[in-house]
Amino acid sequence: MQSLVVDAEWDPRSEYDVSDAERASKKAMNSSQVWRDPDLRVTERERPTPADDEVLVRVRYAGVCGSDVSMLETDEDGYVHYSAYLGLPNVIGHEFAGEIVETGDDAQLFEAGDLVTAEVTDYCGRCDMCRQGFMGHCENFEQLGFTIPGAFAEYVAVPEKLCWDVSSLREAYGTDDEVLRAAATIEPSTITYHGLFARADGILPGDYHVYHGAGPIGxxxxNVSRAAGAGKVIAFEPSDARREVARDLGFDHVYDPIERDPAETIASITDGQGADVHVETAGAVGQTYPAIEDSLAEGANVVHISNAGSDPGLALRKYQGSGAQLYGSEGHTGHQVYPRVIRLMAAGKLDNRPIVTSTFDLENAADAVRQAAERVDGKVLVEI
Ligand SMILES: [Zn+2]
Ligand SMILES: [Zn+2]
Structure with missing residues (x-):
């Protein structure tokens, strides 16, 4: 079968302490310290056979994520920007939807013909983190499309415990093809849903939400914030094209943070009350945090989602003075997140399809990742 594979050279920086586990598995915990000179190409691979607890999914659509792009982008020494857990060579792609075509001997939740999407983090269920309910921070985790083969391929084998049925979307989206196209965008919405509702505490209908960064995650x-009853959704995004996508989605308060001072703009839109919810989805924390701190509503929730390469100097007194809290959020595992996002879509309250601005076929999937690297698209999809 065809699949999009990333490979790179294992060349740990001299100052990076490679653990025995990393050396044995050829999986780096901090990839930007280890993987060098990446290469991306569509190659033939053997069709996977599902293990006993897995299902085999024929992939229909898969989205390109910022993390896929960062496996290809490098610093001046050739090391990849991606800084988390990565084993190469690997089939990448983790935002997908498709049809189950085969089930492992012990798989019980699904049968052939079911339409599904899946979570990304395969957790063990036995480590201390898992046993305390933090499966997203499993100590023995693997990740689909990062350390185990992913979804830019005709078929992907997935632990059945990670899959979620999306057949409930048929009424909202009409055809199975549209169901799967929409379902391939569930994963990015779960990232912010997790930040807003599994991590932050006490977000209310009517709250003013501000997104700092309107890329695919923003x-x-x-869309999640609007579906959840935000009073206003405001966004700051430097890319003209991405602001246009936001306006096409029906958001009116979308601004270029370079042209319009974010704190002043938020003050005028909120009648001086500030934003109840700030979501950092830009990663440009040196610019975004000063604006956030100057526009905290009383009791504001700040949700940190992006992978920032550096740390902002936090103005702690401003959080204290506004009774504001800062929540770090990573991933989307557990906490009722996937089923709730699917319900919002089924109810017609959340439609990410207009965010898809480019679609490539699998043969040209490497171009899809290069296109996403331009950072002008809403979401780039691969149709398989
Ligand atoms: Zn992703
Ligand atoms: Zn675990």
Whole structure:
């Protein structure tokens, strides 16, 4: 079968302490310290056979994520920007939907013909983190499309415990093809849903939400905020094209943070009350945090989603003075997140399809990742 594979050279920086586990598995915990000179190409691979607890999914659509792009982008020494857990060579792609065509001997939740999407983090269920309910921070985790083969391929084998049925979307989306196209965008919306409702505490209908960054995560998050009853959804995004996508989605308060001072703009839109919810989805924390701190509503929730390469100097007194809290959020595992996002879609309250601005076929999937690297698209999809 065809699949999009990333490979790179294992060349740990001299100052990086490679653990025995990393050396044995050829999986780096901090990839930006280890993987060098990446290469991306569509190659033939053997069709996977599902293990006993897995299902085999024929992939229909898969979205390109910022993390896929960062496996290809490098610093001046050739090391990849991606800084988390990565084993190469690997089939990448983790935002997908498709049809189950085969089930492992012990798989019980699904049968052939079911339409599904899946979570990304395969957790063990036995480590201390898992046993305390933090499966997203499993100590023995693997990740689909990062350390185990992913979804830019005709078929992907997935632990059945990670799959979620999306057949409930048929009424909202009409055809199975549209169901799967929409379902391939569930994953990015779960990232902000997790931040807003599994991590932050006490977000209310009517709250003013501000997204700092309207890339794929920001845009799919704005849809979640609107579906959840935000009083206003405001966004700051420097890319003209991405602001246009946000406006096409029906968001009116979308601004270029370079042209319009965010704190002043938020003050005028909120009648001086500030934003109840700030979502950092830009990663440009040196610019976004000063604006956030100057526009905290009383009791504001700040949700940190992006992978920032550096740390902002936090103005702690401003959080204290506004009774504001800062929540770090990573991933989307557990906490009722996937089923709730699917319900919002089924109810017609959340439609990410207009965020898809480019679609490539699998043969040209490497171009899809290069296109996403331009950072002008809402979401780039691969149709398989
Ligand atoms: Zn992703
Ligand atoms: Zn675990």
């Amino acid at each position: 845009l799919t998050g704005m």
